[in-house]
Amino acid sequence: MAAPRSWALWSFCGRGWSRAVSGYRLPGLRSSSPRGPLGARLLSQEKEATETHFGFETVSEEEKGGKVYQVFESVAKKYDVMNDMMSLGIHRVWKDLLLWKMRPFPGTQLLDVAGGTGDIAFRFLNYVQAQHQRKQKRQLRAQQNLSWEEIARKYQNEEDSLGGSRVMVCDINKEMLKIGKQKAHAQGYKAGLAWILGDAEELPFDDDKFDVYTIAFGIRNVTHIDQALQEAHRVLKPGGRFLCLEFSQVNNPLLSRLYDVYSFQVIPVLGEVIAGDWKSYQYLVESIRQFPSQEEFKEMIEDAGFQKVTYENLTSGIVAIHSGFKL
Ligand SMILES: COc1cc(O)cc(C/C=C(\C)CC/C=C(\C)CC/C=C(\C)CC/C=C(\C)CC/C=C(\C)CC/C=C(\C)CC/C=C(\C)CC/C=C(\C)CC/C=C(\C)CCC=C(C)C)c1O
Numbered sequence: 001m002a003a004p005r006s007w008a009l010w011s012f013c014g015r016g017w018s019r020a021v022s023g024y025r026l027p028g029l030r031s032s033s034p035r036g037p038l039g040a041r042l043l044s045q046e047k048e049a050t051e052t053h054f055g056f057e058t059v060s061e062e063e064k065g066g067k068v069y070q071v072f073e074s075v076a077k078k079y080d081v082m083n084d085m086m087s088l089g090i091h092r093v094w095k096d097l098l099l100w101k102m103r104p105f106p107g108t109q110l111l112d113v114a115g116g117t118g119d120i121a122f123r124f125l126n127y128v129q130a131q132h133q134r135k136q137k138r139q140l141r142a143q144q145n146l147s148w149e150e151i152a153r154k155y156q157n158e159e160d161s162l163g164g165s166r167v168m169v170c171d172i173n174k175e176m177l178k179i180g181k182q183k184a185h186a187q188g189y190k191a192g193l194a195w196i197l198g199d200a201e202e203l204p205f206d207d208d209k210f211d212v213y214t215i216a217f218g219i220r221n222v223t224h225i226d227q228a229l230q231e232a233h234r235v236l237k238p239g240g241r242f243l244c245l246e247f248s249q250v251n252n253p254l255l256s257r258l259y260d261v262y263s264f265q266v267i268p269v270l271g272e273v274i275a276g277d278w279k280s281y282q283y284l285v286e287s288i289r290q291f292p293s294q295e296e297f298k299e300m301i302e303d304a305g306f307q308k309v310t311y312e313n314l315t316s317g318i319v320a321i322h323s324g325f326k327l
């Protein structure tokens with residue numbers, strides 16, 4: 001069950017100002033018109049709460065979405081090559097680990113929000129296909145009397161090769177989706193894959209639809225993170241799982257210093273040299289610093305109604321995977 005509105009407001013107040021500027025909507029304040037000293041204070045909080053950050057810049061909540069859109073519109077064509085260059089391929093390992101944590105089975109219905117160019121979706125399809133093939137092989141071994149034609153038919157049916165699993169990639173940015181679709185076409189992904197333009201804060205799906213919701217390197221860019229988490233909770237089936245892969249706080253002081261130098265001195269330079277885009281990569285490193293810590297984000301996931309919330313640090317906390325269940 002998602003937290004009731006008044007409770008959401010209460011938990012917001014308890015978190016203090018650093019959170020107030022980080023893009024929280026105040027539903028309880030918006031609809032009322034408070035009067036008196038308390039009302040004046042609430043109104044001033046409401047005014048301030050409409051400000052948020054875009055990297056280290058303070059912008060209005062209305063502006064942020066457009067600025068984030070421009071960033072990903074600008075980087076879309078070079079997105080994949082930049083990730084390999086910046087991380088020397090380490091982002092691939094993090095994404096593989098997300099899949100291993102998910103352990104999908106044939107039949108799993110996945111929603112990958114902020115799915116961009118399809119990295120999580122393609123890994124999911126590979127994983128369930130391999131799982132299903134192993135299962136089929138076991139079944140075929142048990143049914144020794146099948147003809148070769150029957151065996152070939154079982155392997156050739158593309159839809160069947162996923163055992164009914166499907167992944168829906170949802171992203172707000174047309175350009176990122178366009179690159180994703182081109183990659184899917186070039187690499188032969190077709191069955192069990194759909195692309196939809198949509199906002200994490202207002203998902204275009206009915207309640208209780210998916211077994212798993214993933215968001216990889218996406219939630220940091222969303223204006224109202226609490227709203228996106230509530231939407232994740234809404235579209236998951238009871239028993240469904242939320243998994244988020246995101247940059248987090250480095251827990252090793254020496255690595256943290258190196259990482260800071262690398263982030264601020266190297267990444268924007270790589271952005272300029274490879275993608276001709278310093279600003280988008282400056283936004284990337286600044287937005288990483290603005291994102292809540294592992295523990296703070298865990299609390300936010302719990303506030304959205306998820307249970308059994310845990311996280312795992314990868315590469316000393318450069319990134320973390322948060323997990324929660326809708327029970
Ligand atoms: C606009 O928004 C976005 C755009 C995007 O393209 C992507 C995203 C979302 C992000 C991803 C999907 C993941 C992308 C990955 C990263 C942002 C990088 C994450 C960083 C790492 C895995 C490495 C972390 C680095 C350290 C822990 C510090 C260690 C660094 C060094 C030893 C090198 C430091 C060297 C200097 C400061 C001297 C200057 C060096 C040069 C000019 C040469 C440039 C060097 C390299 C390219 C090599 C960098 C080395 C590594 C990656 C090795 C890392 C080693 C370890 C993990 C210990 C998005 O939102």
Ligand SMILES: C[S@@+](CC[C@H](N)C(=O)[O-])C[C@H]1O[C@@H](n2cnc3c(N)ncnc32)[C@H](O)[C@@H]1O
Pocket residue numbers: 068072113114115116117118119120170171172173176198199200201215216217218221222223
């Ligand atoms: C860094 S990319 C991550 C792409 C992919 N998940 C990956 O791991 O490579 C961030 C993505 O979040 C998307 N995004 C930003 N704000 C969004 C929102 N409100 N709703 C849905 N997608 C959003 C961007 O368009 C972009 O494709």
